[in-house]
Amino acid sequence: MTLRPLFFAATAALALLAPIAPATWAEMPAEGPTLAAPAPFSFDALAARAAAIARAPYVPSPPRQPEVLARIDFDAHWKLRYRKDKTLHQDGVPVQFFHMGTYFRQPVKMFAVTNGAAREVVYSPDLFDMPKDSPAHDLSPDAGFAGLRILRPDLSGDWISFLGASYFRTEGALGQFGLSARAIAVDTGLPSGEEFPRFTEVYLEDAPEGQAIVTALVEGRSLAGVWRMVITNRPGQGQVMAVESRLYLRKPVARLGIAPLTSMFWYSETNRLQSLDWRPEVHDSDGLSIVPVEGTPIWRALDVPGKIVTTRFAGPAPKGFGLVQRDRNFDHYQDDGVWYDRRPTVWVEPTSDWGRGAVTLVELPTHDETNDNIVAFWTPETLPPPGQELRFDYTLHWVDKAPLQTDLAQVVDSRIGAGGNPGQSQPKDQIKVVLDFEGPALAGLGEADAVQPAITAPPGVEIINPFAHPIRGTDRWRLVFDVKTAPGTETVDLLATIKRGGRALSETWAGVLHPAQIEARR
Incomplete structure (x- = not known):
């Protein structure tokens, strides 16, 4: 299905249009x-x-x-x-x-x-x-x-x-x-x-x-x-x-x-x-x-x-x-x-x-x-x-960018991949999500500032080992977590943000995973 059509949709009744002036046209001008x-x-x-x-x-x-x-x-x-x-x-x-x-x-x-x-x-x-x-x-x-x-x-x-x-x-x-x-x-x-x-x-x-x-x-x-x-x-x-x-x-x-x-x-x-x-x-x-x-x-x-x-x-x-x-x-x-x-x-x-x-x-x-x-x-x-x-x-x-800007950090990168930890066997039922945030609300914050992930998942979906940390040498923070689903799960809707003391530091990432589609590619 193509959203940009290959041809125009049919028009409505032309008989209902207001009369247009008769074709008594002026002579063709020089330009x-x-x-x-x-x-x-x-x-x-x-x-x-x-x-x-x-x-x-x-x-x-x-x-x-x-x-x-x-x-x-x-x-x-x-x-x-x-x-x-x-x-x-x-x-x-x-x-x-x-x-x-x-x-x-x-x-x-x-x-x-x-x-x-x-x-x-x-x-x-x-x-x-x-x-x-x-x-x-x-x-x-x-x-x-x-x-x-x-x-x-x-x-x-x-x-x-x-x-x-x-x-x-x-x-x-x-x-x-x-x-x-x-x-x-x-x-x-x-x-x-x-x-x-x-x-x-x-x-x-x-x-x-x-x-x-x-x-x-x-x-x-x-x-x-x-x-x-x-x-x-x-x-x-x-x-x-x-x-x-x-x-x-x-x-x-x-x-x-x-x-x-x-x-x-x-x-x-x-x-x-x-x-x-x-x-x-x-x-x-x-x-x-x-x-x-x-x-x-x-x-x-x-x-x-x-x-x-x-x-x-x-x-x-x-x-x-x-x-x-x-x-x-x-x-x-x-x-x-x-x-x-x-x-x-x-x-x-x-x-x-x-x-x-x-x-x-x-x-x-x-x-x-x-x-x-x-x-x-x-x-x-x-x-x-x-x-x-x-x-x-x-x-x-x-x-070039949305005109409504806030001090909250924005998602600058979204990545997904195989779940689990490097060097260990990869669990077939887990997907890793990695989100990078950047913005004024994160300025000056470090490991000791109790920045916490906040993730919402539907019933039956397990969030494993969520954590947030600053990326050394940059002004960015990274949120990492695994998503565990039952076999054959088609679609998972997720919400994720990072907070401090209950206050949001970032916009809300609204992500959709397709575990069955990912599994087919493994």
Whole structure:
């Protein structure tokens, strides 16, 4: 199961969309694409349309000319380059568009908004440099766009792109694309299969200098909604996106994911034996971080299970959560092609009342780095009947480290291996866990300061010989313990921290072990 879809989900009933200005287009300007006649635009009006769409039955919209789109494979799609002289300059923000292809089969209508009036960007094959033998020449002249990207002022490259279902991503603080966000997730990780609502219309609004404003209509089998994103690009510091969303269910949804983040985790120092690859680690993110309203922060190290695993952290909406690339040491990756050490951290900060629910993590099996197999999102505890408006506002931070930092020590390394002691026979029913912590709360503490481990395990799981000690020559502390389980145990959930005098010195490590999977590799 791949969380980043290979094609767009079908769109909702187009007959319900508000009328668009007729195709009485202006003449092609010397630069930029053709824009259709203007029509009134507002966020509230678009939200009202989304509500009307959700009240009507869903009508699939199959891709046009699927046999042609199938021939526009990865290589052919990559060769379809948008012409620089046709760049749309939306209030000084340069925007280019992606062509459709085998992985992007549903068109997205694009609009430029000025002074409350929206003008559709008219697709034309002439907007793209196409090789003479490109199958794209066989598409209809009104085929449409697949997505968009916003470029740097000198057109040297993009810093944010929207492409595929409702996915988008930025280059973050370190100039390297990695994980993605999307508008909404529906039934992720469930046996019934995931639904991928998609952007059907995107509006590029006028914005203050240094910002871009993107408003998108999203439609799917189960819902419709509108997302407005005020995006600030801070070169060298990352991007901040203030998101305002209005959501309307068409029918009941088993698992609704708010502010979903999608990433890739193959292996790290924790599960190095998962791969025969030459690189020490391969992942876009190495953990899920949660800062609750009350209590210590939580660090959930990512893993690759042998099956789909869903983990929920229930309670009031947190101060923030995110998929984090905490390890920034190039030597731990050794990849000078895709630079995993530079992949962004994305942090979600609720800015409206989300109520109660759960930060939900879904981990899927994978055997390489080509598929996104990690997704994290907020799941509301209760949902209203279909038709009622849901509002979830939040800020997305695309940064090099999570913005909510405390004095508590953080987990900097998580390792597992065979249980027992060196030089002695290894017990088959034990797994050793080694956690390294670093942070201000540990400053100046030594062996005599009574730093103690605190570990929570489920009934029937035995924790053997837990101890914590400073690592000589460093500012780090190490927590070590063995986990003993009954034969055939599939999954074990653990919580671990280090304390002094009953006070937490570190965040809480929330780990999941898969003893049966480990046993199979012995």
